[in-house]
Amino acid sequence: MKVMKFGGTSVGSAAQIKKVASLITDGERNIVVLSAMAGTTNTLVEICDYLYKENVVAAKETINILRQKYDATIDELYSSEEMKNDVEGQIDEVFDLLHYLADYDFTSVDERQILAQGEIISTMLMHAYLREQGVDSVLLPTLEYVRTDEDGDPDIDFIKEKLNAMIAEAGNANLFVTQGYICTNVNGEIDNLKRGGSDYTASLIGAAVDADEIQIWTDIDGMHSNDPRYVNSTHPVESLSFEEAAELAYFGAKVLHPTCILPAKLNNIPVRILNTMQPEAKGTLIYNFPPHKTVKAVAAKDNISVIKVYSSRMFQAYDFLSQVFEVFEQLKTPIDLIATSEVGVSVTIDNRTHLHEIVDRLMNLGKVTVDDDMVIICVVGDLGWHNTGIEAKVVNAVSDIPVRMISYGGSNYNISILVRRQDKVLALDRINNALFSSPEP
Ligand code: ADP
Ligand code: ASP
Ligand code: MG
Numbered sequence: 443m444k445v446m447k448f449g450g451t452s453v454g455s456a457a458q459i460k461k462v463a464s465l466i467t468d469g470e471r472n473i474v475v476l477s478a479m480a481g482t483t484n485t486l487v488e489i490c491d492y493l494y495k496e497n498v499v500a501a502k503e504t505i506n507i508l509r510q511k512y513d514a515t516i517d518e519l520y521s522s523e524e525m526k527n528d529v530e531g532q533i534d535e536v537f538d539l540l541h542y543l544a545d546y547d548f549t550s551v552d553e554r555q556i557l558a559q560g561e562i563i564s565t566m567l568m569h570a571y572l573r574e575q576g577v578d579s580v581l582l583p584t585l586e587y588v589r590t591d592e593d594g595d596p597d598i599d600f601i602k603e604k605l606n607a608m609i610a611e612a613g614n615a616n617l618f619v620t621q622g623y624i625c626t627n628v629n630g631e632i633d634n635l636k637r638g639g640s641d642y643t644a645s646l647i648g649a650a651v652d653a654d655e656i657q658i659w660t661d662i663d664g665m666h667s668n669d670p671r672y673v674n675s676t677h678p679v680e681s682l683s684f685e686e687a688a689e690l691a692y693f694g695a696k697v698l699h700p701t702c703i704l705p706a707k708l709n710n711i712p713v714r715i716l717n718t719m720q721p722e723a724k725g726t727l728i729y730n731f732p733p734h735k736t737v738k739a740v741a742a743k744d745n746i747s748v749i750k751v752y753s754s755r756m757f758q759a760y761d762f763l764s765q766v767f768e769v770f771e772q773l774k775t776p777i778d779l780i781a782t783s784e785v786g787v788s789v790t791i792d793n794r795t796h797l798h799e800i801v802d803r804l805m806n807l808g809k810v811t812v813d814d815d816m817v818i819i820c821v822v823g824d825l826g827w828h829n830t831g832i833e834a835k836v837v838n839a840v841s842d843i844p845v846r847m848i849s850y851g852g853s854n855y856n857i858s859i860l861v862r863r864q865d866k867v868l869a870l871d872r873i874n875n876a877l878f879s880s881p882e883p
Contacts, residue, residue, distance in 0.1 A: 444655045447475040447622060447644035451661040452718035453564050454480035456518035459571055465659070465721060466617065467577055473618040473647055474579075476568060477640040478560020479515070482508065483623075486557050489540070493548040501544045509537050512563065519567065525574045532566055555632045558585075561621035561640070569619050579617040582608055588625040588643060590633060596625070596642075598705075602650040609651065620647070641699035645713070649705035656706055656713045658698065663717040664726035665690060665697055668740045668874045672867045675874065679726050679738050686738050686822050687713070687728040689856045693820035694743035703728070733854070737823035737832060737877050742866055746778070746816040747794055748846060749801070752786040753808025762807070763787060769803045778818060779849040779858055788847055790818065790860060816846060817866040819859050821873060826854040832877075833857050839876035840869050 448462050453476055466474045477483075485508050492501035512533055520526045536559050543552045565581060572579045587604040589597045609618065622640025627633035635642045641658055648656035662670065664678035665687070682690070684707035691698040697715060706713045706728070713728040751766055766787055770777055773796040777789045786808070791797075797812070804810045821836050833850050836857050847860035861869050 443471045443473065443651055443653050444657060445473045445475060445644050445648040445651075445653045446657045446659060447640055448477065448718060449640065449658075449660045450477045450480035450483070452659050453477065453568070456515045458718070459515075459519055459564075459568055462659075462718065463568065463571055463575065463577070465718070467572075471616045473582075473620060473651065473653070474568070475620055475622045475640060475644045475647060476561060476564045477622050478564050479511075481511075482560035482563070483557065483637070486560055489544070490548075490553045490556055493544055493552070496548075498544055502541065505537065505540045505544065509533070515567065519571055520574055522574065525570060529567065529570050532570075533563065536563055551631050554634060557634055558621075558624040558632050561623050565619050565621050572617070572619070577617065578615065579619050580612045580615045582618050582620040584621040584624050584643065585626050585632060588635075588646065590625050590627045590635075592628045594627070594633075596635075596646050598646070598649070601646055605647065605650045635701070636699075638696070638699040639701070641702035642705075645702040645705040645711075648711050648713075649709045652709065653711055656711055658702075658713065658715045659718045660697055660715065661717065661719060662697060663720055663723035664715045665695060665728075665739060667738070667878055668870055669695070669742055672742070673870050673874050675878075677878070678724070680724065681731055682726060682728045682738055683731045683733070683855075684728060685853070685855050686824075689820060689822045689853070690739055690741045692743075693741045693818055693822075693856070693858070695739065695741040733824035733826065735824050735826075735829055737821060737825070739822050740870060740873050740877070741820050741822065742870055743778075743792065743818040743820065744863065744866075745794075746790045746792055746818050746860065747797060748779075748788055748790045748813045748816055748860060749797075749804065750786055750788040750811045750813075751804050751808045752811075754785060755808065765807055766804065769800055769807075772803075773800055775800060779847055779860060781847045781849065790816070790847065813846065815863045816860050817863055817869075819861060819866070819869050819873065821857045821877070822855055824854065825850075825857060827851060835876045836873055839872040843869050843872070 453459055466472055489501045489504050516529050569581045589600050591597045622643040623634050625633050645656050666676040668676045670676045684703055688703040691700040716725040717723050775791050775793050775796055779790040781788045801810050843865045845859050849858040
């Protein structure tokens, strides 16, 4: 059994839905995870924003514009009037719900219910299309088997038990269609796995059914050597270890959601990134590969704040760092990069929710400064410290760009530097040229 996840652009039009239908009917046993059609989740977020601001008129206008998009898709997707009417009836139910939720006091429970509708619609459209084509498929409602616990983390045991029972109930069925991103939380409310979370759904499912492979089908032919949104000369990376892929996803390679590697890694299931627009392209295979002494790719993570605590009391004070870290622990704020000296420590965070409290508490330990709007640039590959010269190439590449922090040696897989937002594209470009323009980095 394999898991095939298709992102928003992959199912972004009637023509794309037809294309995906042909890819998933390959005669194998597949669980197909779909995102919402491209743009839908953003529109649902917009509707919720209007409702929070009590602008019901704008919310309803936006709901109606979204509806028109689906009417056009339905018209193009199905050939029989009967099927068009049937699907329009199902879409009516979704849009009646959106209008209903817009009419009453708006809460975060309503918001999450609205955000879930994109995936509910896309899977419904696909399921109906397969039916019209005479293909048997089973629609598995994710809300029944993906549940999160009191910490908001997926309840792995529940998912495994429930999903396998649902599959067993379907007998000899070969094709399953299900929603990415959405889940039920510990209070029984509709919830989600955060933006981009369909990749996570796919790997949770892969782990639960012990899939042969988890395929992430998207709009690009694999994990590229650098962010193609900012750098021109990027190339697809053929293979990555789980560790390398996890670093890249965490440090900004949008093609993979950061949470999606762990379930695959723990269960030793290969993950393949493939291009729906170019299915014959090799893509990227992520697996338990041994290190092979190469730099694989570069990624960038935006909206980083760096906090420096400077104190003469740090000198030989063995508890200084633990006191600093305790503040972040108390305020549940993860740290990404760290640099220390005898008299100061700098750390980066990407979650500014508790920044003011963090600074207040750190001021008890020393002088505190904060720089916002920074970017972590992360070079990933087999960077064990015996491989000489790579860190020099990275640092030389940015010799005329102000670098606020450097982190190397935390793992064998990454060198990270911290630069200002306005220097990001130049730094990515320079590092790209330094590492990938010659045959062997
Ligand atoms: P999907 O909707 O299929 O989940 P995403 O938009 O989440 O797709 O991810 C695909 C996009 O990720 C690509 O179109 C590309 O612009 C962006 N991206 C950023 N970094 C990388 C990278 N290193 N390799 C490939 N794509 C990347
Ligand atoms: N539809 C959701 C989003 O746009 C989830 C996903 O696409 O992975 O964030
Ligand atoms: Mg995505």
